[in-house]
Amino acid sequence: GEEVAQTPKHLVRGEGQKAKLYCAPIKGHSYVFWYQQVLKNEFKFLISFQNENVFDETGMPKERFSAKCLPNSPCSLEIQATKLEDSAVYFCASSRWTGPDTQYFGPGTRLTVL
Amino acid sequence: AQSVTQLDSQVPVFEEAPVELRCNYSSSVSVYLFWYVQYPNQGLQLLLKYLSGSTLVKGINGFEAEFNKSQTSFHLRKPSVHISDTAEYFCAVSDFNKFYFGSGTKLNVKP
Numbered sequence: 001g002e003e004v005a006q007t008p009k010h011l012v013r014g015e016g017q018k019a020k021l022y023c024a025p026i027k028g029h030s031y032v033f034w035y036q037q038v039l040k041n042e043f044k045f046l047i048s049f050q051n052e053n054v055f056d057e058t059g060m061p062k063e064r065f066s067a068k069c070l071p072n073s074p075c076s077l078e079i080q081a082t083k084l085e086d087s088a089v090y091f092c093a094s095s096r097w098t099g100p101d102t103q104y105f106g107p108g109t110r111l112t113v114l
Numbered sequence: 115a116q117s118v119t120q121l122d123s124q125v126p127v128f129e130e131a132p133v134e135l136r137c138n139y140s141s142s143v144s145v146y147l148f149w150y151v152q153y154p155n156q157g158l159q160l161l162l163k164y165l166s167g168s169t170l171v172k173g174i175n176g177f178e179a180e181f182n183k184s185q186t187s188f189h190l191r192k193p194s195v196h197i198s199d200t201a202e203y204f205c206a207v208s209d210f211n212k213f214y215f216g217s218g219t220k221l222n223v224k225p
Contacts, residue, residue: 041217045213099208100165104160105158
């Protein structure tokens with residue numbers, strides 16, 4: 001598609017529950033990025049993929065967060081045992097290549113942990 | 115390491131007035147700079163980008179930005195704003211792996 005698609009739009013979880021977010025990048029884009037936007041509007045980089053391979057995972061809280069990009073499937077970001085501080089908007093972005101290429105952002109998934 | 119500072123968290127301005135949104139960066143590598151706009155409950159939309167060449171970059175919706183290497187700045191400008199420009203604006207610097215975003219500036223255009 002011509003736009004990055006993210007589902008669901010909103011997700012509500014009780015503390016300790018699992019949350020799974022999905023992202024379909026623009027067709028032909030090889031790189032996928034996940035960012036977390038918290039209440040103060042700061043964007044935190046989480047992880048990036050080159051096709052199905054992890055490219056950079058320096059931002060991932062590895063204890064509870066995991067992500068995958070499998071062939072012919074949407075990419076996913078999973079949070080095991082959610083905590084209150086995981087409440088944020090999670091954005092997915094894609095680009096044709098890395099480096100200074102424009103990243104195209106999806107509309108985001110708002111995760112609320114109660 | 116790369117970082118971006120947007121000193122103004124909010125900028126109120128009247129319709130048809132000019133506006134400048136400030137962005138300063140620090141980078142230890144080659145500099146690639148971007149401005150994105152975020153409308154309420156939406157994702158980020160690219161306004162413009164500087165990769166190389168002319169330091170004055172023109173973008174969509176009448177916005178432009180000037181790359182100033184000596185002042186490590188990439189300020190965004192528009193000569194005459196509209197109500198529809200009300201949104202949050204994010205400056206970002208790219209290394210070869212990811213973007214680093216500023217904390218955003220809320221532009222509030224008043225009639």
